[in-house]
Amino acid sequence: MKKITNFIIDQKLIIIIIVLIIALSVEDKSFFTVKSLASILEHATIIGIMAAGMTVLLISGSFDLSVGSVMAFTGIITIMLQKPLGLFLSVLIGLIAGTMVGVINGLLVVKGRINAFIATLGTMVIFKGFGLALTGSSPVKGTIAAYQFIGQGQVFGVDITLFYLIAIFIIVWYLLKYTKFGRNDYAIGGNILSARLSGINVNLYTLYYFVFCAFTAAVSGIILSSRVNTGNAVFGDTTNLTVIAAAVLGGTSLFGGKGGVIGTIQGVIILGLIERAMVVFNVDTNYQLLVRGIIILFVVVTDAVTSRRKKLDIEKGVMEKGA
């Protein structure tokens, strides 16, 4: 019996996904096709790519609220530079500008010793302000038609963005599992003091993780601005929460040291399915917001309860062994 309950707790995400897919297939007969399932991932690309970066950062025990602003800021820079600099250079500079925010975040946390929450809250407001100031509070339109291919192009009948998502997840999975970058990530998140004592350059690696997270946000910014061919400072106002929710839903702990992208992709899929379900079941937008809030609350509460239960189990095990 205990095995079954443990199995359900460990695989709760897969079970939720299956239940959601069945419910949706019953309601919407055309739902259960490869194309329709792929479209859920396509919609979730922007959140998914950022969630991969956020996972890396969360594992190290840090936190980034500025991803939404970075996303909007990158889009604005890229679109505005298209005319004078051309396609390639504008995208490059956009990516660099977005990634620089990660450098600033990282330096504030590592060198300034500021709490990651406050530092990224500050940069979130600052770069949203930059975006508003640059655009004069009105959206800017793209001028190069080829730019739209980045976010709207189709390859083999599916959106090209799907391949970015898969590529980023494979890269992050590899980085976390087989490289020093990933091992140090878990070590720092698990216990920062012992990581430092065992000779890991904690400051440098934490900086890397902030930069990586901002980089994924910048990539998302390019994709989003290309998809709608617009740069707008109000994009991504609540993105940070959705991104963190996807990662946490996937089992990445907010306290660091635990998690991975396999869980995160499941979290992204669940959020995408719920989004679709609310459209299929014709839920009013205000109630959609309510549902989203309840889901996130549910996730964080179950995370707290299960992690405490596991801790209790371990303590009990130690005591039994001791006796």
Added chain:
Amino acid sequence: MSDADTTIKSTSVKRGFIKFFYSQAMLFILIILFVIMIFVSDNFFTLNNIYNLFRHVAILGVMACGMTLVIIGKGIDLSAAAILGLSAVSFVMIQQYGYAVSVAVAIAVGVVCGFINGYFIGKVKANFIIVTLATGILFTATSLIISEGRNLTARPLLVFSYIGSSSVFGFPVIIIFLIIIMIITGILLQKTIAGRRLYAAGLNDKAALVSGINTSNIIMGTYVLNGLICGIAAVVMTSRIPRIRVGQTAPYLFDVITIVVLGGTALTGGMGGIYKTAIGLAIFGIVNNSMAILSIPYEYQQLIKGIILILAVLYDEFNRRKRLLYQ
């Protein structure tokens, strides 16, 4: 007295002075800002403008009191603006039953919201950032649902606008209200057992727990009180701004956190107080007021506020290191 004694005495005086300087750094910044603004603008140092300055930030000041309690307990409440919004919407929707009833309902809504936060954070021990982000969404959604997304107008009865627009002996009631709230929370923090326990719990919750303090109750209490204060702030807000639109309160959150952090209440918990928040509020008010006087566009105002927040935190950290050196 020998030479050596004098040197020791003078260095200790010097140390004491430096320690005082670093501990009151924000007060000096406030004074410097004030003096600069007197020279920059003739309109700044008039009684009317000073009243205006505080009238504008009064709601933020009330909310900052609650946020100070939460932050001293090593938490943060990201749903504060949403609680304010929900309380204000409930207040306006119930107003036909009379002022007393609607005030009671607004405050009760705030307490219930605070209790939800406090229960999940204090008792269940879920992460406070995500819990309050999620409940923030919940409260906003609830206010959208009950108001059906309409703009609401508080009925222009005299009693409704009393706090917001009247004066006693030329002194605005809203500022008196703010001062009273500050004094009450200040006494609560400094002079009561619960307040001292809150500092202990924020500084080191394990140590507080083993010394017999029920930390989860104390932490839960801070969120409930914050909800209560947000409910009171909603009453103040509706008296000043009769037109309520769901979502208009959202920017308040950043401002409230900025005020508390500007004052020097550290996010690491266990430090700070209402006195510091009052200084933070005054600095924030002056910055806000001067940006209006110098007619800086809205977009840049946000930018400037963000930079001020970052600089304040950096400065606070720098100070902390210096203070430790001189202890």
